[in-house]
Amino acid sequence: MDPFENAKKMIGKVSKEMGLGEKGANLLLSHTQISKAELKVGGKSFPAWRIIHSNALGPGKGGIRYHPDVSEGEVKALSFWMSLKNSLVGLPYGGAKGGIKLNPKELSEEELEEVSRAFVRAFHEKIGQDKDIPAPDVYTTPQIMAWMLDEFEKIKGRKEPGMITGKPLALGGIPLREPATARGGFIVLKELLADKGVKTAETTVAVQGFGNAGSFIAEMCQKDGFKVVAVSDSKGGIHNKEGLDIERLMKVKKEKGAVKAYGGEELSNEQLLELEVDVLVLAALENVVTDENADKVRARYILELANGPVTPEADEVLFGKGIIVIPDILASAGGVAVSYMEWVQNRVGHFFEDSIMEERLDRIMKNGFERVNSKTKEKKVDMRTAAYIVAIERILEAEKLRGNPK
Ligand code: NAD
Numbered sequence: 001m002d003p004f005e006n007a008k009k010m011i012g013k014v015s016k017e018m019g020l021g022e023k024g025a026n027l028l029l030s031h032t033q034i035s036k037a038e039l040k041v042g043g044k045s046f047p048a049w050r051i052i053h054s055n056a057l058g059p060g061k062g063g064i065r066y067h068p069d070v071s072e073g074e075v076k077a078l079s080f081w082m083s084l085k086n087s088l089v090g091l092p093y094g095g096a097k098g099g100i101k102l103n104p105k106e107l108s109e110e111e112l113e114e115v116s117r118a119f120v121r122a123f124h125e126k127i128g129q130d131k132d133i134p135a136p137d138v139y140t141t142p143q144i145m146a147w148m149l150d151e152f153e154k155i156k157g158r159k160e161p162g163m164i165t166g167k168p169l170a171l172g173g174i175p176l177r178e179p180a181t182a183r184g185g186f187i188v189l190k191e192l193l194a195d196k197g198v199k200t201a202e203t204t205v206a207v208q209g210f211g212n213a214g215s216f217i218a219e220m221c222q223k224d225g226f227k228v229v230a231v232s233d234s235k236g237g238i239h240n241k242e243g244l245d246i247e248r249l250m251k252v253k254k255e256k257g258a259v260k261a262y263g264g265e266e267l268s269n270e271q272l273l274e275l276e277v278d279v280l281v282l283a284a285l286e287n288v289v290t291d292e293n294a295d296k297v298r299a300r301y302i303l304e305l306a307n308g309p310v311t312p313e314a315d316e317v318l319f320g321k322g323i324i325v326i327p328d329i330l331a332s333a334g335g336v337a338v339s340y341m342e343w344v345q346n347r348v349g350h351f352f353e354d355s356i357m358e359e360r361l362d363r364i365m366k367n368g369f370e371r372v373n374s375k376t377k378e379k380k381v382d383m384r385t386a387a388y389i390v391a392i393e394r395i396l397e398a399e400k401l402r403g404n405p406k
Helices: 003-018 022-029 072-088 109-123 142-156 177-195 212-223 246-256 269-273 312-320 334-348 354-379 383-401
Strands: 033-041 044-054 064-067 095-101 204-208 227-233 236-239 265-267 279-282 301-304 324-326
Touching (some): 003 072, 022 383, 044 072, 072 334, 072 354, 177 212, 177 334, 177 354, 204 269, 212 227, 227 246, 324 383, 334 354
Parallel strands (some): 301 324
Antiparallel strands (some): 033 044
């Protein structure tokens, strides 16, 4: 199923709630710039996209994904969600996303470098610190950002570290970037649980996806006294109702490449979604909770660190069951909020202390939560609808000030 269809359904639902006219809805449904290329590396050809959904609030901003399932529809949906996410937490950015349809696990290090450089050669006219600023996403790393920066600067003949974020420290990245998405999600989760009067010590957590976002949030939850009882990756999951040792799990995953190597009771990704836990963290891919399995979900709260993991149909089922979903555009905004600080530093050539950036991230996330939570209560809607309303209001205000829609 085309992920942009889900985005369209949400726009339809929110348009009704906001009383948006046809022109406003159409503006949200259209993309500012769609760029596509075929990247030729080692006798193979890989389709690639860079798409700006909106640049009303500022230059495009959003990651680049390397995955065999990448499609134009997926990149369109992801760029739309980036517009909402950036708007919701008050960043001076529009929304964009990129992707290459490939399986990075089947490529050598040299091929991976070559395809990353080919991406920049194909799209260098479209990206840049004032146009559109990429960052990491699924299966893309600080090293890949470094190759891309290097290729871009070679083509342009000048230094421009602010053209990409999520870079290694030696090239202008910042330490907070790696755990930022998880930290942002963790802050909003804690805010919500406090609002509902739930105590951390009694709270059980299951995490789907044990990559950048999933592993850090599992670690943060455990350090704060939550009991992380299950985690999974693409090869399957493990469960222990007494709680898993996340530090050991991170070591196992790094050394053996799969959480299952931790040992103990195994479970499938489907089973993990149906566990009776307080909090289910979705940190893998989109469309994992659908109308087919939503009814079986027994968690009380869902934190969407991944983009689009719950479909609109599933949303209705979960809302009906009283399960609260903290939507992706709020829950996973920590990464881009910290990317923003990296971009600011690169542009002005000044370095802020880590503590200042941590404080700033916490404030951005708490403000975002507050705006969504009050809209949820005011409109008596689910958190996703409220988050969309807050985000869309700001985008359409910027569009209106620019004289759009005509
Ligand atoms: P990652 O590549 O580091 O990790 C992805 C994890 O998901 C891996 O553990 C992988 O094994 C697992 N996975 C893949 N397919 C799976 C499947 N079918 N079932 C279960 N697990 C599966 O990626 P990441 O950066 O952690 O991103 C995860 C999600 O979070 C994505 O949706 C991404 O768009 C979103 N996100 C990430 C960031 C960030 O800063 N890293 C920011 C915002 C949103």
